Amino acid sequence: MSHILVLGHGPATHRLLRGLRRHGHDGTVTVLSAEYRPVQHRPLLTTVLQGRLEADMLRPEPEPGARVLTGAVATAVDTARRVVHARQGDTVTAHPYDVLVLACGARPVIPPLPGTSDRTGRLAPGVTTLREVTDCDRIQGTAVTVLGGGPLGVETASALALRGTVTTLVCSGPHPLHERLGDTGAALLTARLREAGVDVLGGRRAVRREPGRLLLDDGTEAAADSLVLCTGVEPEVRLARAAGIRVHHGIVVDDALCTSDSRVHAIGDCAEHAGRTVAGHESALAQADTLAAVLTGREVAHRLTPAVLRLRTHVVDVACIGPLAAFRRSGIRTVGLFDPAGRRYARLALDGDRIAAAVLLGLPDAIATVSHLHRRGLPVPSDRLGLLLGIRSHFPPAEDDDRTDSMVCLCNHVSRRQLAGAWELGARTVPALVRATRATTGCGSCIERVETLCAGWTDAAGRELEPTP
Amino acid sequence: MTATLVVIGHGMVGHRLVDTLRELDRDRRWRVVVLGEEREPAYDRVRLSAYLGGRSRAELSLVAFEFLADPRIEVRSGTPAVHVDRRARTVRTADGNVLPYDALVLATGSRPFVPPVPGRELDNCFVQRTLEDTDALRAAVRPGRPAVVVGGGLLGLEAAQGLQLLGMRPHLVEAAPHLMPTQLDAEAAHVLQHGANRLGLHLHCGTTVTAVNAGSHGAVRSVTLGDGTVLDTDLVVFAAGVRPRDDLPVAPALRLGDRGGYLTDALCRTSDDRVWAVGECAAVLGRCHGLVAPGYRMAQSVARQLTGRPSEPLDAMDTSTELKLLGVHVATFGSTSDEDGSAVEMTFRESVSRYAKVFLRRDTGALLGGILAGETGSRTDLAARVGRPPAADLERVLFPDPSF
Numbered sequence: 001m002s003h004i005l006v007l008g009h010g011p012a013t014h015r016l017l018r019g020l021r022r023h024g025h026d027g028t029v030t031v032l033s034a035e036y037r038p039v040q041h042r043p044l045l046t047t048v049l050q051g052r053l054e055a056d057m058l059r060p061e062p063e064p065g066a067r068v069l070t071g072a073v074a075t076a077v078d079t080a081r082r083v084v085h086a087r088q089g090d091t092v093t094a095h096p097y098d099v100l101v102l103a104c105g106a107r108p109v110i111p112p113l114p115g116t117s118d119r120t121g122r123l124a125p126g127v128t129t130l131r132e133v134t135d136c137d138r139i140q141g142t143a144v145t146v147l148g149g150g151p152l153g154v155e156t157a158s159a160l161a162l163r164g165t166v167t168t169l170v171c172s173g174p175h176p177l178h179e180r181l182g183d184t185g186a187a188l189l190t191a192r193l194r195e196a197g198v199d200v201l202g203g204r205r206a207v208r209r210e211p212g213r214l215l216l217d218d219g220t221e222a223a224a225d226s227l228v229l230c231t232g233v234e235p236e237v238r239l240a241r242a243a244g245i246r247v248h249h250g251i252v253v254d255d256a257l258c259t260s261d262s263r264v265h266a267i268g269d270c271a272e273h274a275g276r277t278v279a280g281h282e283s284a285l286a287q288a289d290t291l292a293a294v295l296t297g298r299e300v301a302h303r304l305t306p307a308v309l310r311l312r313t314h315v316v317d318v319a320c321i322g323p324l325a326a327f328r329r330s331g332i333r334t335v336g337l338f339d340p341a342g343r344r345y346a347r348l349a350l351d352g353d354r355i356a357a358a359v360l361l362g363l364p365d366a367i368a369t370v371s372h373l374h375r376r377g378l379p380v381p382s383d384r385l386g387l388l389l390g391i392r393s394h395f396p397p398a399e400d401d402d403r404t405d406s407m408v409c410l411c412n413h414v415s416r417r418q419l420a421g422a423w424e425l426g427a428r429t430v431p432a433l434v435r436a437t438r439a440t441t442g443c444g445s446c447i448e449r450v451e452t453l454c455a456g457w458t459d460a461a462g463r464e465l466e467p468t469p
Numbered sequence: 470m471t472a473t474l475v476v477i478g479h480g481m482v483g484h485r486l487v488d489t490l491r492e493l494d495r496d497r498r499w500r501v502v503v504l505g506e507e508r509e510p511a512y513d514r515v516r517l518s519a520y521l522g523g524r525s526r527a528e529l530s531l532v533a534f535e536f537l538a539d540p541r542i543e544v545r546s547g548t549p550a551v552h553v554d555r556r557a558r559t560v561r562t563a564d565g566n567v568l569p570y571d572a573l574v575l576a577t578g579s580r581p582f583v584p585p586v587p588g589r590e591l592d593n594c595f596v597q598r599t600l601e602d603t604d605a606l607r608a609a610v611r612p613g614r615p616a617v618v619v620g621g622g623l624l625g626l627e628a629a630q631g632l633q634l635l636g637m638r639p640h641l642v643e644a645a646p647h648l649m650p651t652q653l654d655a656e657a658a659h660v661l662q663h664g665a666n667r668l669g670l671h672l673h674c675g676t677t678v679t680a681v682n683a684g685s686h687g688a689v690r691s692v693t694l695g696d697g698t699v700l701d702t703d704l705v706v707f708a709a710g711v712r713p714r715d716d717l718p719v720a721p722a723l724r725l726g727d728r729g730g731y732l733t734d735a736l737c738r739t740s741d742d743r744v745w746a747v748g749e750c751a752a753v754l755g756r757c758h759g760l761v762a763p764g765y766r767m768a769q770s771v772a773r774q775l776t777g778r779p780s781e782p783l784d785a786m787d788t789s790t791e792l793k794l795l796g797v798h799v800a801t802f803g804s805t806s807d808e809d810g811s812a813v814e815m816t817f818r819e820s821v822s823r824y825a826k827v828f829l830r831r832d833t834g835a836l837l838g839g840i841l842a843g844e845t846g847s848r849t850d851l852a853a854r855v856g857r858p859p860a861a862d863l864e865r866v867l868f869p870d871p872s873f
Contacts, residue, residue, distance in 0.1 A: 335864070336816035341809075341831060383861035385815060385834070 002027040004295065005084060005097035006066075007074050007239070008104045009033035012268035012284040016101065017066050019292025029066040030095060032086055034073045035132075046152075046159040046312060048136050077243035079261045099263055099295060102240055102251055103288075106233035106269035107131070111147070115209035116227070126211060127227045130156055141225020142166055145214045147206055148230035149176035151311055154193070156228055158313040161197040168199045168222040170214065175202045180309065180320045184338055185345045185361050192316040192343060192362070235270045235277050250277035255301035257291045267291050273302060282308060308371065317364040321374050322349070322357030332356060337363075337388045346388045353379040363388060408449055414439040416453065423457050430454050471500045472571035474775065475560050477550045477717070479505030481514055481761055482748030483576030484531050486768035491539060493776040501542050502568055504560070506549040509600055510537075515761055518627040521603050522634050529600075553719040555741055572743050574771060575731055579711035579749040579759070584619065588681030592688035593704040597628055598711075609704045612636025617692050617702040619678050621648040625708035626661075626794050629670055632706070640671040640700050642678050642692075644709075652790055652801050656816065656824050657842035663821040664797035673698070681705055713750045713757050726752025735782035736774060737767050745771045753783055762787065791848045800848035803838020803855045804828070812837055817867050819843075825867040827851075827859065834858040841867070 076085045084095045108129035116127045128138035146157040149171025157169040175186035190200045205217040214224045235250035246252045246260035250272030267287040290302040311318035326349040337346040344362035355374040366388045414437045422436040512529040552561040560568045581596035595606045618629040621643025629639040647658035676695040684690030713730035724732040730752030737745045747767040763786045770780040791800035806812040812828040823843030
């Protein structure tokens with residue numbers, strides 16, 4: 001029986017507790033939470049901001065079986081004695097452990113921008129980051145400027161515009177998400193944001209914040225009753241570093257999510273696995289799942305989850321799947337789609353017939369399909385256009401009779417009648433029909449229908465052979 | 470009763486017109502006088518780079534013996550026209566003759582555009598439009614020495630490749646961010662640039678020549694680029710495009726296109742119903758065409774009109790190109806958008822070895838046209854698919870076999 005102590009009470013911790021319970025962890029678990037509020041589902045913060053979700057709904061059901069100490073701020077980790085020192089109000093406490101899990105998360109980077117914080121480093125009134133539910137309440141006034149062209153900046157700005165706030169998004173790159181989406185895709189994102197009412201000011205830096213406005217380096221200014229800083233986060237590593245645990249950008253962990261101290265693990269935004277930190281929400285949850293298995297005696301190696309960014313905004317569907325570097329790898333074939341009038345864009349990096357990386361904008365169906373193929377490592381259909389534009393057959397089922405004909409495989413122009421003809425000529429199985437007609441070899445979406453047809457004909461033929469009573 | 474046709478210009482298109490007319494004019498209605506400015510009768514100007522590489526004049530000639538021997542045709546080479554009087558319906562030539570005409574065809578071609586940079590008149594600055602230009606250039610070639618070609622379009626690339634084959638070390642300067650900006654997009658040009666680098670050509674894209682500098686003997690010694698770089702060079706070839714030759718004194722004057730050229734309708738007719746314009750000097754519906762294929766269509770059309778045959782309007786001119794340059798195959802076909810000016814673009818790229826872009830109709834998905842670079846499927850195969858939605862395995866059509 002071992003005692004597990006967890007520092008930090010974010011979504012990764014919540015997931016870890018659930019995993020431990022499911023795997024039948026028989027020891028005790030204590031969580032030190034610096035905050036008094038329970039865990040939040042942070043990715044939905046911008047939904048709260050839109051006014052579409054009550055803040056209370058961000059709180060998942062508390063996990064039974066763990067002792068959660070709220071308002072307990074860890075001050076030091078003593079790895080030699082295996083004890084964590086903390087402060088709970090005015091009381092100094094000590095918490096021994098057999099296994100320590102660091103899930104301290106990340107904290108927002110505050111840019112050195114005059115007018116944003118007071119002498120003690122506290123954010124000035126009217127300036128906020130967006131990390132907690134209470135931050136949503138700090139965003140006041142009719143005009144709000146969001147600083148930062150990353151995912152959070154885009155999500156925040158579009159959420160604010162949707163609720164009717166006069167919103168400006170300022171970013172130093174030519175467009176928001178320029179590095180991930182590239183010139184064409186990022187320009188389309190800007191166009192979509194503008195349509196949604198966000199005033200996008202790209203290629204500009206903030207030089208000073210004054211009450212009610214943000215001054216920019218080109219001499220212009222943006223109205224800002226509130227200023228939201230979405231200028232990135234950095235892993236929270238101070239406790240680990242002070243304890244002599246190996247830290248690079250984040251707390252360095254191996255495939256068992258173990259730090260340089262064999263009794264200390266790290267997960268979530270504070271951890272650095274395979275040279276990568278802050279890989280996103282899905283990645284943090286996957287780490288929690290792995291660690292739950294490791295701590296209950298299973299031999300699991302944490303597999304690097306594919307980096308997937310899906311923008312949570314109503315403005316446009318955006319997804320970045322896999323590492324951008326894949327586009328520059330040798331032997332990679334790139335497929336692109338650009339529909340300027342329809343504001344749709346896609347770029348796929350293909351390694352053979354597998355997806356190595358993808359950038360998609362304005363193509364919700366393709367995002368679903370491509371994500372699925374990528375996650376499962378499945379081959380992409382040869383009909384790239386069908387894959388990206390989501391060409392599917394829309395035939396009503398069970399209306400097949402021999403008098404009517406219909407197109408089954410749109411990609412290869414194979415009709416039901418042609419398939420029936422092939423069946424008559426001896427193609428009595430699905431693979432034989434495929435060979436005879438090339439049906440299903442495009443986007444592949446008609447395979448179920450070909451199977452149904454084939455089974456139906458086989459049944460009918462079987463019935464005919466039965467002696468009539 | 471025969472009528473007289475005067476054709477001003479004995480280039481590729483003027484010659485094609487007369488040659489077609491010979492064939493179509495079975496009633497022997499026309500007598501033709503062709504005025505050529507150059508001493509050489511019509512030759513294949515497209516292959517001047519081959520001439521630079523050592524091909525003979527005879528190999529480039531387009532004029533067959535039967536043509537010169539045809540009693541209906543009178544070719545006056547080295548005899549430029551200097552004036553047209555539309556009221557009197559006469560053409561005056563440089564040697565003082567006045568030729569009456571019943572029909573007149575302007576086929577004056579174009580002249581090289583030389584950007585107005587200081588030093589462009591120095592010795593060893595060349596253009597490459599005629600056999601004589603090319604003779605002069607060839608005489609200045611010094612193997613092992615650097616040369617500068619201004620212009621990264623078709624002409625510039627051919628000139629650079631020609632100089633390279635003669636042993637020079639050419640630099641090529643293109644103002645646009647990439648090669649062949651009129652025909653290719655950046656990624657197709659990237660495939661071409663890769664080929665250029667492999668052949669040892671030095672590319673300077675996105676900059677211009679701001680000055681041509683003289684050495685001690687008054688000839689070119691170097692050029693200065695927009696970013697201040699100085700390139701030592703023995704010679705400079707200006708291949709920065711052409712401008713239509715529309716400056717022949719015509720009284721009263723003919724209407725010109727907004728960007729120059731004799732303005733014509735879709736049948737190459739100028740505002741004067743006895744005067745046509747064909748080839749690079751013609752602004753058909755306001756637009757000049759610098760390729761020979763559209764010029765030949767114009768020649769065909771006018772020859773048909775002169776012999777009383779119906780002729781299709783030349784409103785949709787095919788600007789397809791296909792060529793192999795610097796060891797790289799590049800081609801374009803069809804158009805880049807539908808009538809609304811919109812299209813869906815699909816691109817396929819395999820490292821720097823091949824690239825294809827196709828344009829599809831937004832409403833039906835039908836193929837409109839495309840750009841090909843590197844070892845792609847053949848342009849003819851793809852051009853035949855224009856107007857229909859592409860096959861599901863479009864990528865295999867564009868990139869037929871795996872490349873290694």
